[in-house]
Amino acid sequence: EAGVAQSPRYKIIEKRQSVAFWCNPISGHATLYWYQQILGQGPKLLIQFQNNGVVDDSQLPKDRFSAERLKGVDSTLKIQPAKLEDSAVYLCASSPRVQETQYFGPGTRLLVL
Amino acid sequence: SQQGEEDPQALSIQEGENATMNCSYKTSINNLQWYRQNSGRGLVHLILIRSNEREKHSGRLRVTLDTSKKSSSLLITASRAADTASYFCATDSGGTYKYIFGTGTRLKVLA
Numbered sequence: 001e002a003g004v005a006q007s008p009r010y011k012i013i014e015k016r017q018s019v020a021f022w023c024n025p026i027s028g029h030a031t032l033y034w035y036q037q038i039l040g041q042g043p044k045l046l047i048q049f050q051n052n053g054v055v056d057d058s059q060l061p062k063d064r065f066s067a068e069r070l071k072g073v074d075s076t077l078k079i080q081p082a083k084l085e086d087s088a089v090y091l092c093a094s095s096p097r098v099q100e101t102q103y104f105g106p107g108t109r110l111l112v113l
Numbered sequence: 114s115q116q117g118e119e120d121p122q123a124l125s126i127q128e129g130e131n132a133t134m135n136c137s138y139k140t141s142i143n144n145l146q147w148y149r150q151n152s153g154r155g156l157v158h159l160i161l162i163r164s165n166e167r168e169k170h171s172g173r174l175r176v177t178l179d180t181s182k183k184s185s186s187l188l189i190t191a192s193r194a195a196d197t198a199s200y201f202c203a204t205d206s207g208g209t210y211k212y213i214f215g216t217g218t219r220l221k222v223l224a
Binding site for chain 2: 106
């Protein structure tokens, strides 16, 4: 069974530029999560989808971050414009249902200069 | 504020020794999960324990849950150098099933 795929793996941008990350969850998983992990900290949930609907986005900085899940499968997370403090690893995870184990992708490491 | 917090923040042991790390949380939970993260990589799920369970095992891993004390512990027996990683607990907050991760315990196993 293929795992959660993410791309790109690394991205370096200048502040105020925009960036997008892509996630392909495990086939059949209804729930998809985006987390932000700053160095030395635990992952922080940004947004949670159930199929193509948003379940929770209370910690998503909506003035600059946006996310969508197309047809309840792939998802993209966008930052526009980026700030220095957005430098982090962005992790995507999926699970069959909300109560079940979350499977994480390898993450995208973002550096904002 | 953090729902789950791991203790200790860092732990260094010799290969073959046991490692114990703890997780405390603040509000009632449905499930608690433990994850491992090797440097620069994604998180790997270890064990999920439900609020009505007290102990679960997986290979060299043993997880306990004490809902009265709002705490959980992860025991790794006969540690190996390959167990060197950060370990996180993740707890859901009541009925939401939204998981919140702690800051992790950094385990170093010396060969």
